[in-house]
Amino acid sequence: MEPPKRKAIQKGKGCWDPEHELKAQKNTVYSSIPFSLKSNVFQLLDQDPLLKAKKICKLLDYDYKTYGAQVSARRFEWLHSEKIHPFGLGSKCSNYPDSQNHVRATCRVPECLDRRKYPDVLPLAIKAGWRQNANRNRALVWRNDQNSLGRIEWFENGTVSISVRSPINMGRARTLAGKAFGDTVLIANSRILIAFQESIRWGGAHDVYETKERLPYKKIETYVEPYNLVIKTGDRSHPNAIEVEWARIPGLERLENRLNSIEVLQEKQLQFDEKQIQLQERQLQAVEKNTEALESAPGKSGQPPKNIGVV
Secondary structure (H helix, E strand, O other): OOOOOOHHHEOOOOOEOHHHHHHHHHHHHHHOOOOOHHHHHHHHHHHOOOOOHHHHHHHHOOOHHHHHHHHHHHHHHHHHOOOOOOOOOOOOOOOOOOOOOOEEEEEEOOHHHOOOOOOOHHHHHHHHOOEEOOOOOOOEEEEOOOOOOEEEEEOOOOEEEEEEOOOOOHHHHHHHHHHHHHOOOOOOOHHHHHHHHHOOEEEEEEEEEEOOOOOOOEEEOOOHHHHOEEEEEOOOOOOOEEEEEEEOOOOHHHHHHHHHHHHHHHHHHHHHHHHHHHHHHHHHHHHHHHHHHHHHOOOOOOOOOOOOOOO
16 A cells, blocks of 8 residues: 655655655654643652553553553653753663662671581571572572561571661561571570570661752762762652662671670680789788787797797
8 A cells, every 4th residue: 555645755756755654654653642641651750750651551541552652751751851850860870770778787697507517507497498599609588478577698608687677676677587597496595596686786778868859860989988888869769869878897897796805805804813813812811810820929939939848
């Protein structure tokens, strides 16, 4: 079937431009799109920047098969248009920014659960409900699906990483560790379990502080080396918020353990010194008593007693 003749698409005398004809067919498709689609998509994205094309079609009651490509194009335009966002929106280095706000706590398992020293620990943990990760780090993963408190990763070197969901507090982290190690009877001794829970420390977090206005994109990495701190504003995941990501300095836990061991040794040395001082005081008191007894005895020093006869 020959294309319809149009005066506006003539290319020379008596010639028709097929590329222009394809553009005309596309224009007929665009004309069937609702007039307010663009404004409706932009309004929804202003409210929630994380909406995808399928969810937007569902909210606007559009057929996804018919309008999905156009909604996706309008969403891309909203994200990358300099007219809409003159300062830019989103990270320039990654198309998949972090969208999960979480806090991570770290600790180390007791010596009785050393997987390198005791190989029988791995099958016991898998039988208790832990799942082995497919990565090369040979980590074990435990999730509490019933209460959804968070997620635990147990690495082969003994390090435990605890990701806690909101509301975030140390009590939830210790509860999660108690259910993963105590309820599964991997740690049967209550004293060891309590000491293990008390050793949990915060290892990092991703905090989000929202504002009423959209912020320009900025990533501050000045404090990465000294403090492991990154500050971001206007990222695609939270365009109207200030994000603070921090993590504990590597090796800090080892230094803390060394300092704790030094403090313990100092306390033991002080106790030993106190005992030595008390012992010396007792010896001095005993010597003083002996000298007093000798002085109070009959006869002067250097002379025999009177009641002793000379043979």
